[in-house]
Amino acid sequence: MTSLKVFVIARLLLVIPTILLLVSLVFFIMRVMPGDPVIAIVGMKAPPERILELRKALGLVDESGNPIPLPIQYFNYLANLFRGDFGRSLIWGKRPVLVEIMEHLPATIELAMAGFLVSIILGVTLGTIGGWKGGKMSSAVKIYSAITYALFIPWIGMMLQLLFAVWLKVLPVGGRIDPGLEPPMITGLYLLDSILTGRWDSFVSALRHIILPSLTLGLVISGVFSRVARTSVEEIMRQDFVIAARARGIPEHRLVVHILRNAFIPIMTMMGLQLALLMTGAILTETTFSWPGMGTFLFERIEYRDYTTVQGTVVFFAIIISVINLVVDILYAYIDPRIRY
């Protein structure tokens, strides 16, 4: 068996305990909390039937109202998850949590992708300039990286809203698209769907809506890329081949291409590592711009104390992140033969 196959199998096996640990963590966090969750949801004065109904919904008691011991609850929970059952919402007609997640996921993916694009363009450009010019430019980019890392997404979002939506009135303040312009559902990504179906009015509307949120998200993550791009360009500039190329009189604009090609390996590595940050960032961005994705959904359900949905959503995030990490690791092992067990 090749070493790559060994790596892939070992990495696949490792993802099982990781996911198990994460979902267990979520279960125990949500269960072993002080106070009674049911009372927290409906209040002290709720009728006993309603309390019993909620206890059943949360899997705390069985059909006849007898309490289920914690280990059995845990086992039931894992068994349900294994079957792809993330539970049902405590409100809104007790809809399956997974169905609701799937409704909100495309919006988050679209925003995350747009934000990612903005951050790479912004970060790599600035980082390359900083590394290329050196001196004061390099310091300026260094400060830029430090500041963007510490930006508080909702505030940046609100400042952009204030400037572009309230004062200049050139862009919408929030939402994903103008009402009634939603393109026919194909992938759930409005920008892509509107192109596929040729609905240009939808495309323009979706584009106008995504500018501010993706700029906010992209700005915050761009610092990571500008840092990596700057340090790796600086490092490559010192290498012999650059000196040799300069000695041979190769024009600077052609040298940039060679340097960037080398710098892209560390930048690529960084991209994979930023996906978790992207998810976290998307949640805050969505809440600020009323973007109807996972973040807004999670926030709304926390406010309504819809515990099963909150739990299901958090577990979903845990699984997604584990899978993304898995894919990224395997991709790296594929690209770079030095990464092996």
Next chain:
Amino acid sequence: MYTFRPILVKLVPKVRLSILGWAGAGMVALTVFLAIFAPLLTPYDPTKAVGPSLQPPCWEYPLGTNKIGQDMWSRIVYGARTILIVVLLSTVISMLIGVPLGLISGYAGGLLDRILSMIMDAIYAFPSLILAIAMAAALGPGILNTAISIAIVYVPTYFRMVRGQTLSIKEQLYVEAARAIGANHTTILISYIFPNVISIITVVFTLSVADVVLTEAALSFFGLSVPAPTPDWGFDLKAGHPYLLSGYWWLVTFPGLMIMILAVGFTFIGESVAEYFQAREVRT
């Protein structure tokens, strides 16, 4: 009696800050100053309605008033207390759990080390804000609960660094010498290894504290931190957001600006400290 001890390391290692670091220290100092002297700096009670609703900044209310008529300046100054207390408390909790576990795990090795590392790696892989949100939603509002929710997220950061450092230190000659003269495990851990992980704890602290600030702000933005009417920047930012559309800019501008100043300040210090330790490692 002569006791055989490695170099006595001061609890706070000497660090030389760059200009950037000093700028950051200034920003943090400003916030600490506001927090300590809050009663002297504010004319009004931050939790009570003291003026007209939604008054723009003026001589009487320097940063305006909010919907309920609370003075924004007073809320911002007292808000510094809330965020600093939560940040301090959660950092202490993370350290109290992460550092000893890291020391023991790295020193003991074996199965214990594997299990602990695996749990910590799982928590580390989790998107930090989502984990903190889940914790805070489960625990309910309050300063201690918020601090615990944030602390859990940063335990693995301390654990991993301290464990890594312990792994390399325990192979050093002076530790072997200590074992040879009959020092027991506790003595070796506390007197020989711990002093040498302090510098790494400082680096981890300075690098993660800005993140802690942003996580607290995010939790309070989600309404999961301290209950109203306690002044809290993230909460005020959220509360002011609906009025942004009507042009009441002061409700969101100032609380957010304070979060930024504190987070950027800590980041600058962190950059500077990390750079200092890196430079020192290269020299020695």
